[in-house]
Amino acid sequence: MKITYTARKVNLRDNFKERVEKKLKKFEKIFSEDATVNVVVTLNKNNQTVEITIKDNSMIYRAEKTQLEMNDALDKCIDVLGRQLRKNKAKLEKKLKSGSIDDLFEAPALEDVEEEEYKVLRTKSIPVKPITIDEAILQMNMIGHKFYMFTNVDTNEINVVYSRDDGAYGLLEPSFDD
Numbered sequence: 181m182k183i184t185y186t187a188r189k190v191n192l193r194d195n196f197k198e199r200v201e202k203k204l205k206k207f208e209k210i211f212s213e214d215a216t217v218n219v220v221v222t223l224n225k226n227n228q229t230v231e232i233t234i235k236d237n238s239m240i241y242r243a244e245k246t247q248l249e250m251n252d253a254l255d256k257c258i259d260v261l262g263r264q265l266r267k268n269k270a271k272l273e274k275k276l277k278s279g280s281i282d283d284l285f286e287a288p289a290l291e292d293v294e295e296e297e298y299k300v301l302r303t304k305s306i307p308v309k310p311i312t313i314d315e316a317i318l319q320m321n322m323i324g325h326k327f328y329m330f331t332n333v334d335t336n337e338i339n340v341v342y343s344r345d346d347g348a349y350g351l352l353e354p355s356f357d358d
Contacts, residue, residue, distance in 0.1 A: 181208060181215045181234075189223040196221075196250060202259045204232075210265065210284070211236045221250055232257045241265070244345075306330075316341045316350055 181202065185192055200219055214265040222229045227246045230253035239266060239334035245256035310333040311319070320328035320341055327342040332353075340352040 181211055181213070181217050182255065183217045183219060186220040187216065188220065190221055190228065190250070192221060196254075200254060203254065207261070207265075208232070221253075228253055229255050230254045232261065258346070310336065313339070313341060313351060 182203065183204065185197060185200075188266070194200050197314075204217060211234065215234055218231075218233045218235075220229075220231040222231075225245070227248060228250040229244060229246040229251055231244040232242065232254075241261055243257040243260035243264070245253045245260065247253040247256060252309075271295040306329060308329075308331045310331045316328050319330070320326075320343070328341055329338060329340045331337070332339045335353070337354055339354075342350045342352070344350050
């Protein structure tokens, strides 16, 4: 795995980078050698946010946590990534190296654990009239949702705007790159 560090309003020490590499080492069996890891550390007033994004083939795994200390935030992110992998173990094994998740996590205590299936409870059709990003954000806020899918008037592609935990907005655009 190739690890890239980004520091915002903070200086990263070598011992933090070593700690990141040590923590991520347990995931090496799961991901390919081409996997890229982006670690972003941001200082916000008295809190520090650690964001870890792992990209491997077409899959993206992400965790973000804010704590008083960056080491604590790192530990929480690693825990979140581990839970994501355990929760979706059966489905991920089809995409990732087979058996590698078993090596990382202990088998559940129950012998006959059924694979959880995703259930779509509701299907909703939305108009895809081309609108601007600002109009999409306005529409999302008016209906009280956390995201809104629309056709972008500038690109004529399907996009999604979403509200972030920090109060800002995000935009998802289609990309056909790995």
